[in-house]
Amino acid sequence: MRIARFSVREGSPAAGSVSFGIIEGDAAQPDSLVVHTLAGHPFGAPQPTGETHRLQDVRLLAPMLPSKIVAVGRNYADHAAELGNEVPAVPLTFFKPSTAVIGPTESIAYPPFSSDVQYEAELAVVIGRMCREVPLDRVPEVIFGYTCANDVTARDVQQREGQWARAKGFDTSCPLGPWIETDLDPADLAVTCTVNGELRQAGRTSQMARSVAELVAHISEAMTLLPGDVILTGTPAGVGPLNIGDEVAVSVEGIGTLANKVVKR
Amino acid sequence: MRIARFSVREGSPAAGSVSFGIIEGDAAQPDSLVVHTLAGHPFGAPQPTGETHRLQDVRLLAPMLPSKIVAVGRNYADHAAELGNEVPAVPLTFFKPSTAVIGPTESIAYPPFSSDVQYEAELAVVIGRMCREVPLDRVPEVIFGYTCANDVTARDVQQREGQWARAKGFDTSCPLGPWIETDLDPADLAVTCTVNGELRQAGRTSQMARSVAELVAHISEAMTLLPGDVILTGTPAGVGPLNIGDEVAVSVEGIGTLANKVVKR
Numbered sequence: 001m002r003i004a005r006f007s008v009r010e011g012s013p014a015a016g017s018v019s020f021g022i023i024e025g026d027a028a029q030p031d032s033l034v035v036h037t038l039a040g041h042p043f044g045a046p047q048p049t050g051e052t053h054r055l056q057d058v059r060l061l062a063p064m065l066p067s068k069i070v071a072v073g074r075n076y077a078d079h080a081a082e083l084g085n086e087v088p089a090v091p092l093t094f095f096k097p098s099t100a101v102i103g104p105t106e107s108i109a110y111p112p113f114s115s116d117v118q119y120e121a122e123l124a125v126v127i128g129r130m131c132r133e134v135p136l137d138r139v140p141e142v143i144f145g146y147t148c149a150n151d152v153t154a155r156d157v158q159q160r161e162g163q164w165a166r167a168k169g170f171d172t173s174c175p176l177g178p179w180i181e182t183d184l185d186p187a188d189l190a191v192t193c194t195v196n197g198e199l200r201q202a203g204r205t206s207q208m209a210r211s212v213a214e215l216v217a218h219i220s221e222a223m224t225l226l227p228g229d230v231i232l233t234g235t236p237a238g239v240g241p242l243n244i245g246d247e248v249a250v251s252v253e254g255i256g257t258l259a260n261k262v263v264k265r
Numbered sequence: 266m267r268i269a270r271f272s273v274r275e276g277s278p279a280a281g282s283v284s285f286g287i288i289e290g291d292a293a294q295p296d297s298l299v300v301h302t303l304a305g306h307p308f309g310a311p312q313p314t315g316e317t318h319r320l321q322d323v324r325l326l327a328p329m330l331p332s333k334i335v336a337v338g339r340n341y342a343d344h345a346a347e348l349g350n351e352v353p354a355v356p357l358t359f360f361k362p363s364t365a366v367i368g369p370t371e372s373i374a375y376p377p378f379s380s381d382v383q384y385e386a387e388l389a390v391v392i393g394r395m396c397r398e399v400p401l402d403r404v405p406e407v408i409f410g411y412t413c414a415n416d417v418t419a420r421d422v423q424q425r426e427g428q429w430a431r432a433k434g435f436d437t438s439c440p441l442g443p444w445i446e447t448d449l450d451p452a453d454l455a456v457t458c459t460v461n462g463e464l465r466q467a468g469r470t471s472q473m474a475r476s477v478a479e480l481v482a483h484i485s486e487a488m489t490l491l492p493g494d495v496i497l498t499g500t501p502a503g504v505g506p507l508n509i510g511d512e513v514a515v516s517v518e519g520i521g522t523l524a525n526k527v528v529k530r
Contacts, residue, residue, distance in 0.1 A: 067332075067364070068363065088427060089425075091426075093428055094360075095359075095434065097335075097488060098332055099332070099488050099489045100488065111487060160355055161355050161356075162353060163359040164428065165360050166358055170487040171397065171487070221377075221378055222431040223365065223435055226364065
C-alpha cells in the first residue's frame with residue numbers, strides 16, 4: 001500500500017485541506033493514479049472517507065510529520081571510506097529536527113553559512129507504533145513503511161563543528177517522499193541519486209553495515225519511538241555537492257523518486 | 266511571571282486535566298502559592314480561565330513540550346577542561362528529542378546500556394515565537410522565559426559513539442522545570458547541582474563562553490525555532506555520576522529548583 005500526505009490544489013471545494021491518502025493505480029501510467037482520502041492518520045486500520053482525487057490534482061507533501069528523525073552515519077563501508085572514515089564499531093546516531101522536513105514539491109534552500117552543501121540518498125524507515133527496546137525479531141511489527149530521504153548535509157559545517165545539529169539540521173535539510181510504501185522488504189533495494197539527471201550514487205541496501213532491524217533495535221534500546229518517527233539508514237558512496245539551480249532526485253527501488261530543486265534561501 | 270504546566274490531582278472535579286498556569290504568591294512561603302489556570306497555551310497574551318488551585322494540590326509537569334531541544338556542549342571553559350576538552354571555536358550543538366523530556370515530579374530511569382550516567386545542571390531558554398536568523402540585538406524578543414534543565418548524559422556511551430543521540434537522548438535524559446520564569450536577566454545567575462543534598466556543581470552563567478543571545482543567534486542562523494522549543498546553554502564544572510536511588514537537584518538563581526530521583530528503568 002502506498003500512503004501519501006497531500007493538500008488539494010486550488011479550484012476544488014476541498015482546496016488547501018491536508019489529508020493522508022492511499023494511492024492506487026498503475027505507477028507505469030501516472031495519469032491513472034488516484035488518491036483515496038483517509039480520515040485522520042493512516043496508522044492501525046486506515047479509514048477512507050470515500051473522497052477520491054486524481055494524483056495529478058493534488059500536491060504531495062512530506063508523507064509524515066515526524067516528532068523526531070534519527071539518522072545513522074557511515075552505514076555503508078564505501079561511503080565511510082570516501083570521506084576517510086571507517087564503519088564505526090557502534091552505529092553512529094544523530095538527530096535531524098522536525099523543522100528540517102520538506103516534501104517532494106518543496107525546494108532545498110541553500111543555507112548561507114555553508115559553501116559545500118551535499119546530497120545523501122537514503123532509505124527511510126517510518127515507525128508505526130509507539131515502542132522501546134524492540135527485539136530484533138519483532139522490529140517488523142513496529143515498522144509502518146518506507147520512503148525516500150535526502151540527508152542533506154553542509155559538509156564544511158559538519159567538519160568544522162564536531163556535533164552535527166547545524167550541519168544536518170538546517171531548514172529544508174530533510175526531504176522525505178514521495179509517499180510511504182508499506183509492503184516492502186528492505187533487505188536488498190537499489191538506492192540511487194541523480195543531480196540534473198546524472199547518476200551520482202548507486203548502492204544497494206544489502207551493503208548496509210547494519211540492517212534496518214539492527215538499527216531500529218539499537219536506537220529503541222535508548223529511546224521511545226513514536227508513530228511517524230523516521231529513521232534514516234545511511235547513504236552509499238558517491239556523495240557530492242549541490243548548487244543553486246540543481247535538481248536532485250533520490251530513488252529507492254520499490255518506492256519511487258523524491259526530487260527537489262535547490263534554491264537560494 | 267512564573268508559568269507552570271500541571272495536572273490536577275485526584276479528588277478534584279478537574280482531576281487529570283493538563284493545563285498551563287500562572288503561579289502567584291510568596292516563594293518563601295510555599296503553602297501560600299497558587300496557580301491560576303490558563304486557557305490554551307501561555308504565549309502571547311495568556312488568558313486566565315478564572316480557575317485557581319493551591320500549588321500543593323497540583324502535580325507539576327515539564328513546563329513545556331518542546332518540538333525540539335537544541336543543546337550546547339563545552340560552553341563553560343572549566344567544564345570543558347575537566348573532560349580534557351577546550352571550548353570549541355564554533356559552538357558545539359546537538360539535539361535532545363522530545364521523548365527525553367520529564368518534569369519535576371518524574372524520575373530519571375537509568376538506561377541499561379550505560380554504567381556511567383552523569384548529571385549536568387544547565388540554564389534552559391524557552392523560545393516564545395517562531396523565528397529564524399535572529400540578530401543578536403533582537404534575541405530578547407523571541408525568548409519566552411527560562412527554566413532549569415539537567416542534560417543527563419551516559420558518559421561512557423558518549424565517549425564510545427561519537428555522535429550523541431543515544432548518550433544524551435535516551436528516555437528521561439532531559440528533566441525540565443519546575444516552571445518557566447519570564448522576567449529574568451540571564452547574564453549572571455548561579456547554576457548549581459546537588460546530589461543527595463551535597464553540592465557538586467556551582468557555576469555562574471557569566472562564565473559561559475557564549476551568551477544566551479549568541480547561542481540563539483547561532484542556532485537560529487541554521488534552523489527555525491518554534492514556540493516552546495528549548496535551548497540548553499551548557500554546564501559548569503563538577504559533572505559526575507548518578508546512581509540508582511540518588512536525588513539530583515538543579516537550581517538556577519531566580520528560577521527555582523528541579524529535583525529528580527534516579528530509578529532503575
